[in-house]
Amino acid sequence: MERAVSNNKLVRKSGKDKRCSNRSQRQTATFACFNDRNDFLNHQFLPLVADGNLIAVWKMKQTSFFASLENLAALYHFEPLAAEVSVYPSNILLAFQDAKSVVEEANKEVELYILEKRENEFLLATGKTYSTKHQLYFFPLEPVYKFLQQKDCRTSSKLLLSVLAYCFQVLQLPSFTEGDYLDGCYEYFKEWLESENEEEFDGESIAEINYAVRAGKKLAGQCKKPHHLRAWKKRMKDFVPSNKKDESILKIAKEAYSLYDQFPTLTFHHNISPSFNDPSGEGSTRPDQYISFSWAAEGWLQEQEFDFVNNDLQENAAIDEPIVLQCFDVPQAAIKHDDTFETKLFAFLQNLSIFLYNDL
Numbered sequence: 437m438e439r440a441v442s443n444n445k446l447v448r449k450s451g452k453d454k455r456c457s458n459r460s461q462r463q464t465a466t467f468a469c470f471n472d473r474n475d476f477l478n479h480q481f482l483p484l485v486a487d488g489n490l491i492a493v494w495k496m497k498q499t500s501f502f503a504s505l506e507n508l509a510a511l512y513h514f515e516p517l518a519a520e521v522s523v524y525p526s527n528i529l530l531a532f533q534d535a536k537s538v539v540e541e542a543n544k545e546v547e548l549y550i551l552e553k554r555e556n557e558f559l560l561a562t563g564k565t566y567s568t569k570h571q572l573y574f575f576p577l578e579p580v581y582k583f584l585q586q587k588d589c590r591t592s593s594k595l596l597l598s599v600l601a602y603c604f605q606v607l608q609l610p611s612f613t614e615g616d617y618l619d620g621c622y623e624y625f626k627e628w629l630e631s632e633n634e635e636e637f638d639g640e641s642i643a644e645i646n647y648a649v650r651a652g653k654k655l656a657g658q659c660k661k662p663h664h665l666r667a668w669k670k671r672m673k674d675f676v677p678s679n680k681k682d683e684s685i686l687k688i689a690k691e692a693y694s695l696y697d698q699f700p701t702l703t704f705h706h707n708i709s710p711s712f713n714d715p716s717g718e719g720s721t722r723p724d725q726y727i728s729f730s731w732a733a734e735g736w737l738q739e740q741e742f743d744f745v746n747n748d749l750q751e752n753a754a755i756d757e758p759i760v761l762q763c764f765d766v767p768q769a770a771i772k773h774d775d776t777f778e779t780k781l782f783a784f785l786q787n788l789s790i791f792l793y794n795d796l
Contacts, residue, residue, distance in 0.1 A: 494524050496556045496557060497528075497556055498524050500553070500557040500559060500765075501528050501531075501550070502516075502519045504559040504560040505560060505764075507764040507766065508539065508548075509535070511767075511768050511771065512542055512771075514538045516531060517530055517531040519531075528558070532560075535560070543562070543771065545773070546562040547563050547565070548560060549562075549563055549712065553765055560764045561761045561762060561763045561764060563712065563760065563762075564773035565757050565758070566758040566760065566779070566782070568782060570726075572726050573726060573727045573786070574727075574730045575785075575792050576730050576793060577651075577655055577730070577731055578651075578732050579796040580596065580792065584596075592682050594664075595668075595675050597658060598667065598671055599685075599689050599692045600655075600659040601662075601664035603788075604659040604660055605659070605665060606665070606702075607781075608705070609727060609729060610724035610728040610729070611652070611729035612729060612730055613729065618724075618728050621741060622645050622649065629642050630642065641737075644737060648732065648737065668693060668696075669693065672686070672693060680795075681795065681796065684791055684795040684796070688791050691783075691784050695781060698777075698780075702777055704723070704727060706758070707759055707760055707761075707777075707778065708723055708756050708759070709756075710722065712756075719753045720752060720753070720755060720756055721752045723756055725749060726745075726749070733792065758778045760773040
């Protein structure tokens with residue numbers, strides 16, 4: 437709390453007041469002596485904290501934090517600082533800094549965080565970040581759209597739709613058809629073409645963007661139909677490849693189904709929380725900015741897309757990546773940060789991107 441400071445200045449005069457120069461010097465006042473040591477008993481003082489509920493909140497936060505700290509210290513074998521090391525909230529800061537240095541020195545792959553479990557309760561958690569290596573995971577839909585129009589590829593087309601259904605319905609991958617980041621990029625391209633009137637681009641460029649949005653939304657609508665997921669296993673079992681492209685489709689379908697079978701409900705952002713790397717969110721690359729369905733696999737639109745994204749994101753200091761947490765609100769038997777899902781997911785996303793750009 438800030439202390440109130442008076443603006444009045446106390447001025448000490450160095451000489452006698454001129455108005456009193458002709459008057460005789462005043463006698464020093466005298467007072468009777470008495471013992472006032474118990475005079476405070478006659479007064480009622482206000483408490484330092486007027487709100488008793490605030491004290492209760494502090495106690496809850498402090499108690500939950502140091503209980504969590506005990507669980508952390510037991511697993512990492514160190515002596516934690518006690519709550520009495522300082523007053524609240526300095527004691528939490530000091531104890532956290534001490535524990536952070538010990539834990540992160542013992543395990544170079546993790547960071548220590550303070551989380552709010554529920555209202556007015558703190559807990560400690562270690563987090564292991566899965567590195568996406570600053571790659572762009574874009575998945576062009578134009579090759580899929582063209583492939584689905586081939587009448588002699590209906591069986592393989594259905595299997596491919598099952599894979600994309602998993603991406604849209606379960607993984608919930610961002611898409612330019614869903615109002616995500618790339619949708620804004622395409623709108624910017626249109627405005628730029630209309631305002632700048634570049635000679636190298638004519639009306640056909642704007643028409644291509646409009647076509648991409650219409651066709652992309654139509655394809656996304658197909659991928660959202662539930663029966664593609666229900667029929668996935670049977671389609672894969674009955675599918676007999678007749679060429680290399682079919683073999684590539686079956687391979688990517690099996691990889692995706694293995695991920696789906698092991699983690700049937702997990703989304704791509706299951707362990708991604710923007711608040712960890714950049715609480716303000718202003719200087720961090722969001723997941724939909726580096727993972728998304730796009731439209732073109734080649735041509736000017738694809739080139740503009742990559743140039744725009746790279747230029748737009750190069751100044752960002754952080755990136756929202758998956759962080760696997762181990763929470764210490766209860767005692768833990770062993771150090772564990774299971775990133776199996778993230779490892780398999782991003783391997784699949786890499787292979788899906790290569791397949792759509794090169795093999796379809």
